[in-house]
Amino acid sequence: MSILYHTDVTLRERVAECLKDDFKHNAIKTAQEVFYNKRAALVEEMGEGWEELRLHATEIRNHVTENLDYYVKMFAENAEANGYIMHYAPTDQDALAEVLDIFEKTNSQSTVKSKSMMTEEVGLNEVLEEAGYKVVETDCAECILQKAESKPSHIVVPALHFNRDAIRDIFTEKCGYEGTSVPEELTHFLRRYLRTEFLNADVGIRGCNFAVASTGSPTLITNEGNGRMVDSVPKVQIIFVGIDRIVPDLQSLDTMEALVPRSAVGSKMTAYFSVDSGPRRSDEVDGPVEAHIILMDNGRSRILKTDFEPMFRCMRCGACLNICPVYRHITGHGYGSIYPGPMGVVMTANMVGYDKIDTMTFACTLCGACAEHCPATIPLHDLIRQHRINIVDQGKNHSEEVPVFKLLKKMWSSVGFYKFAMGAGAPVMGLFTNDKGALDAKSTWMPVVKGWTSTRDFDGLSKDRFRTWFKNHKPLAAEAPVQKTEGTEGGGE
Numbered sequence: 001m002s003i004l005y006h007t008d009v010t011l012r013e014r015v016a017e018c019l020k021d022d023f024k025h026n027a028i029k030t031a032q033e034v035f036y037n038k039r040a041a042l043v044e045e046m047g048e049g050w051e052e053l054r055l056h057a058t059e060i061r062n063h064v065t066e067n068l069d070y071y072v073k074m075f076a077e078n079a080e081a082n083g084y085i086m087h088y089a090p091t092d093q094d095a096l097a098e099v100l101d102i103f104e105k106t107n108s109q110s111t112v113k114s115k116s117m118m119t120e121e122v123g124l125n126e127v128l129e130e131a132g133y134k135v136v137e138t139d140c141a142e143c144i145l146q147k148a149e150s151k152p153s154h155i156v157v158p159a160l161h162f163n164r165d166a167i168r169d170i171f172t173e174k175c176g177y178e179g180t181s182v183p184e185e186l187t188h189f190l191r192r193y194l195r196t197e198f199l200n201a202d203v204g205i206r207g208c209n210f211a212v213a214s215t216g217s218p219t220l221i222t223n224e225g226n227g228r229m230v231d232s233v234p235k236v237q238i239i240f241v242g243i244d245r246i247v248p249d250l251q252s253l254d255t256m257e258a259l260v261p262r263s264a265v266g267s268k269m270t271a272y273f274s275v276d277s278g279p280r281r282s283d284e285v286d287g288p289v290e291a292h293i294i295l296m297d298n299g300r301s302r303i304l305k306t307d308f309e310p311m312f313r314c315m316r317c318g319a320c321l322n323i324c325p326v327y328r329h330i331t332g333h334g335y336g337s338i339y340p341g342p343m344g345v346v347m348t349a350n351m352v353g354y355d356k357i358d359t360m361t362f363a364c365t366l367c368g369a370c371a372e373h374c375p376a377t378i379p380l381h382d383l384i385r386q387h388r389i390n391i392v393d394q395g396k397n398h399s400e401e402v403p404v405f406k407l408l409k410k411m412w413s414s415v416g417f418y419k420f421a422m423g424a425g426a427p428v429m430g431l432f433t434n435d436k437g438a439l440d441a442k443s444t445w446m447p448v449v450k451g452w453t454s455t456r457d458f459d460g461l462s463k464d465r466f467r468t469w470f471k472n473h474k475p476l477a478a479e480a481p482v483q484k485t486e487g488t489e490g491g492g493e
């Protein structure tokens with residue numbers, strides 16, 4: 001089973017499960033509204049500057065994509081000059097093998113981690129624990145998920161599906177917490193609890209928001225101080241960098257930094273913004289003695305020079321999730337991937353292929369709100385539609401659909417068949433609706449149709465064809481000619 005995508009439960013089963021969870025829905029609704037309003041206020045404040053910023057970021061990201069070899073090489077060389085030890089991981093298995101090797105060679109037994117979707121993507125925690133190493137998540141939300149053995153439901157706020165009472169219960173059961181569910185009390189406890197873990201860990205593992213090629217610097221954007229503790233306390237540091245996270249220079253980083261927090265959570269900046277420059281120098285007292293960068297592909301480069309290349313611009317800000325009506329209802333877990341929402345639909349299909357995913361790419365209304373919100377102007381709905389086209393072209397859609405669409409194709413290709421079908425539609429439907437009303441909840445025995453009628457009515461078809469109706473109606477102008485009165489031309493009141 002892929003760690004990235006869970007194929008053992010169908011989309012329908014996952015969605016049915018998620019729809020039962022009222023708390024999760026309300027939490028997502030509230031989060032979406034808060035993020036939406038805060039972002040909207042900041043965008044309005046910037047006026048036309050916002051669109052200029054989006055387009056500038058798009059140009060930068062496209063430029064890096066078109067010259068990826070050049071910038072990967074530049075980043076790697078400069079990072080090495082900073083003292084980082086570079087590891088190249090074409091696949092998730094390569095990345096895992098590199099990490100295990102580092103643990104072995106440095107004689108490490110434990111690690112503290114800060115939030116990293118890439119390590120979720122490769123299932124790092126599970127592999128390290130299986131190998132006998134201690135793994136402690138130190139981001140507040142990730143720590144809750146680890147203790148609860150749960151999966152992220154959002155890429156920016158991953159523990160959205162737990163309320164404060166549930167968190168208190170998790171901490172009580174798993175960490176010996178004895179306090180209340182007051183957030184300040186919970187966070188004070190967590191801070192004390194994690195302090196010991198930071199001080200005792202051998203390795204610090206984290207992700208990277210952007211990697212600056214000209215300076216060889218991995219960066220970290222976060223609202224919690226744990227990122228810097230992970231960076232600076234353990235003797236060994238491992239940073240996961242995706243090959244799609246490279247920006248040319250610090251000026252480009254500035255553009256991204258202006259966009260990401262605004263798009264992600266509607267704030268001008270995050271509490272912490274770190275630009276790292278290698279392990280501890282001989283005259284420094286803090287920082288890791290040894291620092292490694294795992295530069296990982298894991299299917300990312302597969303989309304280069306394809307219809308999906310725009311996805312390489314993704315900054316993982318989560319803005320597309322915050323506006324998506326489908327995400328709002330089926331929640332992050334409904335997608336079955338650690339990357340949910342519009343970006344997750346595109347990315348997951350790109351990374352795991354059409355053979356391994358079920359109907360996930362069809363869980364989209366194609367409303368396009370995500371594309372309008374995306375700071376990197378990625379046409380997400382077009383890419384999702386392209387996935388659907390590819391799935392059908394490769395014959396990987398549901399087999400029951402094939403005869404239905406073949407029949408529809410025949411109908412729309414023949415005038416005679418079309419007229420016959422239009423004429424027959426109302427009487428045939430009348431047989432099922434008893435010649436009146438609509439198909440309603442009583443028709444749930446009907447295959448395919450029940451998906452619609454179990455929750456809403458399907459109105460009976462009209463016996464009159466529109467063309468006949470149109471022919472029998474005289475133009476309004478002919479029935480009641482408009483009187484032109486002097487001085488009223490232009491219609492202003």
Ligand code: SF4
Nearest residue numbers: 314315317318320374
């Ligand atoms: S697709 Fe766009 S909006 Fe969605 S996470 Fe990526 S950059 Fe953000």
